[in-house]
Amino acid sequence: MALQWMILTYMVAAEAALALLLTLPSPKLLKNRLVSLISLILQPALFIVPFAGFQLLDIYWKNEHRLMCTSEICTAAERDRYEKS
Numbered sequence: 001m002a003l004q005w006m007i008l009t010y011m012v013a014a015e016a017a018l019a020l021l022l023t024l025p026s027p028k029l030l031k032n033r034l035v036s037l038i039s040l041i042l043q044p045a046l047f048i049v050p051f052a053g054f055q056l057l058d059i060y061w062k063n064e065h066r067l068m069c070t071s072e073i074c075t076a077a078e079r080d081r082y083e084k085s
Contacts, residue, residue: 004055005055007051008048008051008052008055011045011048012048014045015042015045015048018038018041018042021034021038022034022035022038
């Protein structure tokens with residue numbers, strides 16, 4: 001799961017850098033070419049939004065299905081359920 005978060009972090013950082021690059025003042029011709037180049041680069045990266053949604057659902061699922069003991073001592077069934085998740 002750490003690899004997934006690392007990929008997501010790198011992609012967000014790259015998109016933030018591109019957004020900063022696009023907002024800097026520059027000549028119109030250079031800006032138009034830069035925008036077209038960046039749009040070509042970002043089109044394959046459109047999987048990031050569903051990937052981030054998957055990560056959030058994964059966190060929610062793990063939070064909802066974490067080990068919850070009904071008494072002071074966990075039973076074997078509760079431990080098994082926790083280990084499988």
